[in-house]
Amino acid sequence: MKKLKSLVAVAMTAVVLTSCLDGGNSESQYEAYAVVKMSTKSFRNLAYESDYSVPIYSPQLDNLTDGQCIYAWKKINGDDPVNQSATEFYTASEFQYRKISKGEVATSLDDTTTIKKNEMTVLDAGAVSYIKGMLFVLSSHPNAASDQTNQISLSYDRSQEVKEISGQRVYEIFLRAVKVTDGKNNTGTVTFDNAFEMSSFFNYAISQEKAENKQNVYFRFNYIKEFNKDTTAATWATSKVIDYPIPTDK
Structure with a gap:
C-alpha cells in the first residue's frame, strides 16, 4: 500500500524546493500535487x-481549466535566466x-447505517495536502x-460536538467509496487519490479553534472497514488523527 504522507511533510517539501531555487545554480526535479489557477x-x-x-x-497547463487538480512531475532549472x-x-x-478527480462533499452527515450499492471497504485513508481550498485525499x-x-x-x-482525543479537539470526517465501473486490470490493494473542495470545513474549523485559542x-x-456476511451491516474504523497548523494570516 502506498504510504500516506502528512500535510506537514508536503509543506516542508515545497519550502525546500523554494529555498534551493532562490539561490540559483540548481536543477530540481520532483513530483507534487497542485491546483491550477489562472493568474x-x-x-x-x-x-x-x-x-x-x-x-x-x-x-502544458494552458489547456487546463481553472481549478483543475493535478499530480505533476517537473524539472526546474534554477540557472535558466527566466527563473x-x-x-x-x-x-x-x-x-x-x-x-x-474531484469528489463530492456534503456538510450534512451521510447516513452511516445504510450501505450503498457497490460500496467498497477501505483499508486506510489520509490527507496529503491542502491547496487553494482543495484537500487531496488518499x-x-x-x-x-x-x-x-x-x-x-x-x-x-457541523452541529456535532468536537471530540476530545488524547487532549486534542478532533473533527470527524466520513469517507464513502462506491465503485462506478469495473476495471480490466488485475485486482488487489489499490490506493486512489481524489481532491475535495473543503474550504468551508476548514474556515469553520479554524474559526472554532481560534475561539478556543488553539x-x-x-x-x-x-x-x-468491513461488511458482515450478507452485506447488510458495516464495521467502521478511523484513520490516524491529522494535524493541520492554522496559517498565521487566517
Whole structure:
C-alpha cells in the first residue's frame, strides 16, 4: 500500500524546493500535487503546490481549466535566466501531469447505517495536502482494479460536538467509496487519490479553534472497514488523527 504522507511533510517539501531555487545554480526535479489557477497578473495557468510557495508554469497547463487538480512531475532549472529573474512563477523545463478527480462533499452527515450499492471497504485513508481550498485525499481499498472508476465522497456534521482525543479537539470526517465501473486490470490493494473542495470545513474549523485559542485543526477520517456476511451491516474504523497548523494570516 502506498504510504500516506502528512500535510506537514508536503509543506516542508515545497519550502525546500523554494529555498534551493532562490539561490540559483540548481536543477530540481520532483513530483507534487497542485491546483491550477489562472493568474490575474500574467493571465497564465499556474500550478500552485501550496498556498505560500512560488507557483510553477509550463505551456502544458494552458489547456487546463481553472481549478483543475493535478499530480505533476517537473524539472526546474534554477540557472535558466527566466527563473533567475522570476518574480511570479518558476518555469519548468520539463513537465508531465495527470488529472486528479474531484469528489463530492456534503456538510450534512451521510447516513452511516445504510450501505450503498457497490460500496467498497477501505483499508486506510489520509490527507496529503491542502491547496487553494482543495484537500487531496488518499484512500486504500482491497479487491480493486487500478483502472476502475469510483465515486469517493466526504461528509461531516457541523452541529456535532468536537471530540476530545488524547487532549486534542478532533473533527470527524466520513469517507464513502462506491465503485462506478469495473476495471480490466488485475485486482488487489489499490490506493486512489481524489481532491475535495473543503474550504468551508476548514474556515469553520479554524474559526472554532481560534475561539478556543488553539493553533491547529485536528481531524480524522471515518470509513467502512468491513461488511458482515450478507452485506447488510458495516464495521467502521478511523484513520490516524491529522494535524493541520492554522496559517498565521487566517
